[in-house]
Amino acid sequence: MSGFDAIPLEFFQDYPAPGVNFIDVGCVFDDPVHWQLAIDTLYERTAHLHFDFILAMDARGFMIAGALAYKRAIGFAMARKPGKLPGEAISIDYQREYGSATIEIQPARIKGERVLIVDDVLATGGTIEAAASLLRQVGKEVVGAAALFDIGFFEDKRTLTMPVTTLRKV
Ligand SMILES: O=P(O)(O)OC[C@H]1O[C@H](OP(=O)(O)OP(=O)(O)O)[C@H](O)[C@@H]1O
Ligand SMILES: Nc1ncnc2[nH]cnc12
Structure with missing residues (x-):
């Protein structure tokens, strides 16, 4: 193992609900070497994709999306939890791993x-599919999704309508 695969990870069992093995992505953010490795690896692994804009998922997706957008020199927008966006907004309800x-x-x-x-993190895929649905509703092409971690337990249980790039299966 080397590079991003070698970063030591931290899990919390039964957080935020019984049965969930929660990966704390804070363990990537809190070390500058790990953080740069994460963003540089994500940049390389998505370099071939033809996207001209990023949608950043509230909240842990924000930092990752912002750094990738900066590196790629493109803009990004925030997908937010309800009641946080001014002006015209469209919303969607969905299911994720813990509700x-x-x-x-x-x-x-x-x-x-x-x-x-x-x-x-990609778990059930509910979050990225909800985001894709909103984007398609307003006529945008969803080139794909990208996440640092793939919760392997859900691999055979999800139906995805887009290609997803993940850096590490956990
Ligand atoms: O693939 P899924 O089953 O949809 O799960 C993945 C989503 O769950 C977490 O979001 P959460 O809503 O907990 O948001 P947070 O970033 O605000 O903690 C995570 O940040 C992903 O967005
Ligand atoms: N197991 C998990 N760890 C961290 N974030 C998550 N989001 C959904 N499932 C998760």
Whole structure:
């Protein structure tokens, strides 16, 4: 193992609900070497994809998406939990590993046509599929999604409508 695969990870069993093995992505953010490795690896692994804009998922996706957008020199918008976005917003309810949730986007802020959705963790895929649904509703092409971690338990249980790049299966 080397590179991003060698970063020591921290898990919390039964957080935030019984049965969940929660990966704390803070263990990537809190070390500058790990953080740079994460963003540089994500940049390399998505370099071939033709996206011109990023949708950043609230909240742990924000830092990752912002860093990738900066490195790629493109814009990004935030998909937020309900009631946080001013002006016109559209929303969707969905299921994720530990229960239901809602996200919103401001259509006017999606200032690109081919969008990459960026988050920290892929589990059931409910979050990225909800985001893709909102983007398609406003006529955007979803090029794919990218996340640092893939919760392997869900690999055979999810149906994804887009290619997803993940850096490490856990
Ligand atoms: O593939 P899924 O089953 O949808 O799970 C993945 C999502 O779950 C977490 O979000 P959470 O809603 O807990 O948000 P947070 O970043 O605000 O903690 C994580 O950050 C992903 O967005
Ligand atoms: N197991 C998990 N760890 C961290 N974030 C998550 N989001 C959904 N499932 C998760």
